[in-house]
Amino acid sequence: MRDHQGRTAIVTGAGSGIGRAIATRLASEGAAIAVLDVNEAGAAETIEMITSAGGRASFVYCDVANRDVVHEAVSAAVDMLGSLTYLVNNAGVVTMSGLADVTQQEWDFVLGVNLTGPFLVTQAAAPHLKAAGGGAVVNLSTVEASVVVASGPHCQPHYNASKGGIPMLTKALAVELSAQGTRVNAIAPGPINTRFTGGDITGPEAMEFMKTRLLIPRVGEPADIAAAASFLLSDDASYITGIELPVDGGWLTR
Numbered sequence: 001m002r003d004h005q006g007r008t009a010i011v012t013g014a015g016s017g018i019g020r021a022i023a024t025r026l027a028s029e030g031a032a033i034a035v036l037d038v039n040e041a042g043a044a045e046t047i048e049m050i051t052s053a054g055g056r057a058s059f060v061y062c063d064v065a066n067r068d069v070v071h072e073a074v075s076a077a078v079d080m081l082g083s084l085t086y087l088v089n090n091a092g093v094v095t096m097s098g099l100a101d102v103t104q105q106e107w108d109f110v111l112g113v114n115l116t117g118p119f120l121v122t123q124a125a126a127p128h129l130k131a132a133g134g135g136a137v138v139n140l141s142t143v144e145a146s147v148v149v150a151s152g153p154h155c156q157p158h159y160n161a162s163k164g165g166i167p168m169l170t171k172a173l174a175v176e177l178s179a180q181g182t183r184v185n186a187i188a189p190g191p192i193n194t195r196f197t198g199g200d201i202t203g204p205e206a207m208e209f210m211k212t213r214l215l216i217p218r219v220g221e222p223a224d225i226a227a228a229a230s231f232l233l234s235d236d237a238s239y240i241t242g243i244e245l246p247v248d249g250g251w252l253t254r
């Protein structure tokens with residue numbers, strides 16, 4: 001357990017999967033959470049999990065790809081939280097289309113949520129992080145920002161391109177926001193057991209493929225990513241900025 005007492009966090013996409021695990025972990029360690037999501041029902045479940053365990057959380061509707069909505073949502077979240085010390089840019093989408101099939105609408109949708117979203121939310125949040133003394137940002141990347149084999153037979157060039165921008169956006173923001181004392185890092189998950197993967201990735205067929213890459217022979221859980229996010233946001237990581245931390249069972253090692 002880490003100590004996030006008195007800290008306040010916006011977690012985008014916390015209505016499901018990895019974002020929910022990050023939100024519930026930070027809340028269990030003392031942080032107050034604003035869940036920003038387009039999925040109101042999922043967000044309500046996350047908030048119920050946090051509040052029933054004695055934590056503090058509230059929901060603000062936010063489509064991270066829409067600048068006006070983002071600025072209003074971040075402002076409303078900070079009003080509710082009273083300050084902003086952490087931002088987790090986690091919301092993400094994927095569609096399973098290869099080059100021949102991906103439409104421009106799909107391209108714009110995936111780039112809009114996965115790459116424009118972290119830019120817009122960080123732009124809106126940065127003055128509030130500064131006002132709170134600096135704070136920290138964590139962006140969700142993926143091993144697929146570096147390699148294209150991660151989904152086996154499924155090609156998704158738009159997803160690879162959107163996530164490929166995250167390590168460089170992370171570095172650029174780490175440089176620029178260092179002047180205000182804000183640390184910015186990224187996490188690159190390997191295969192994590194959420195609905196995002198569009199199927200059962202724990203079954204024997206999927207494991208057969210993944211075993212050729214994984215050094216730790218299991219699918220990751222959202223809690224594995226939440227543990228890394230809690231560390232990178234915490235004061236224990238106060239000398240770490242601009243990095244992308246793989247949490248991938250060794251996927252990128254060979």
Ligand SMILES: NC(=O)c1ccc[n+]([C@@H]2O[C@H](COP(=O)([O-])OP(=O)(O)OC[C@H]3O[C@@H](n4cnc5c(N)ncnc54)[C@H](O)[C@@H]3O)[C@@H](O)[C@H]2O)c1
Binds near residue numbers: 063
């Ligand atoms: N699951 C994996 O294997 C895996 C691997 C690598 C990286 N990631 C990344 O982790 C992040 C979380 O993925 P997950 O597995 O938890 O997926 P998920 O589908 O379970 O959760 C994604 C959340 O983002 C929200 N969201 C989608 N579009 C949004 C928008 N426009 N505005 C605000 N919220 C929006 C969804 O409503 C949902 O609550 C994503 O960025 C994804 O790319 C996941």
